[in-house]
Amino acid sequence: MIVYLLRRLLTFAVTLFIAALVIFVLLDLLPGDPARFVLGINASEASIAAMRIQMGLDAPAHERFFGWIGGMMQGDFGISATQRVAISKLVAERMAVTLPLTIMAMILSMLVGLPLGIVAAMRRGKPTDTGIMILAQTGIAIPNFWFGMLLTLVFAVGLRWLPTGGFTPWHEDAGAALRGLILPGLALALPQASILARVMRTALVDVAEQDFIRTARAKGLTKAEAIWRHGLRNAMLPVLTILGLQFAFLIAGTIIVENVFYLPGLGRLIFTAISERDLVLVRSATIVMVLAVTATMFVTDLLYALVDPRLRRENS
Incomplete structure (x- = not known):
């Protein structure tokens, strides 16, 4: 396990260095002054x-x-050329919006996608399975910014349950801040929940055909009991990979969604910095996003080792 951890740490450091080098070359060496x-x-x-x-x-x-x-x-991280403020302060303020938004979207996608995938796998070949997969395909096809505008029309403009946009700082009103993240969180979560449902279904269907599941059934367990006790853990391996990748997609998706809902997050900060050609701010804010994504993949690798004992034995 120690060898595995050291290898992952080395990969983490090398990835960050290469990403920083690419970002620097693309931004600092661009034509123009x-x-x-x-x-x-x-x-x-x-x-x-x-x-x-x-x-x-x-x-x-x-x-x-x-x-x-x-x-x-x-x-x-330097000083913003246009705002004349320390970039570390700007990033910290904006991460107070982007990070909760990303976590909320991640939780919503898991709460919706994983149960739907499990139900579809249990009902394989039945109308319930077909209906869930049709919904999942539809969710993947719908752009999150369009879904966000649709949610705004229904729940903000029509029903007036939630704000149309903007953000109240956490220290002023935590409840209002949380309500301001619900609609953009749902908009980000929809396609990710759809992907999770499909991956969870496929993984469970594959596991259900393995010999150890047949053995468990032969010992008297029902199909549902065999999958819950023995299959779900094995099916989580590909799901963990998708969850790690989804965090990267959610971070990137905030750039669009934050502008749709006028949220003062890191994505909108990067968008504004690009329009103002504040390359120092763009460079540092982008590497923060890369750091968040890379750290997530590092944690995913560690979870892989916890779920799959073979990785621990191979690298011990």
């Missing part, structure tokens, strides 16, 4: 030169890259 864009076309050359020094653009590329990496390791 960020300093000139920030100051405007009427700025003098002296002002532009001073801004380039202030943004650290006068240093060689490799020095800027390793300086950025070293600063992040110490919690210093």
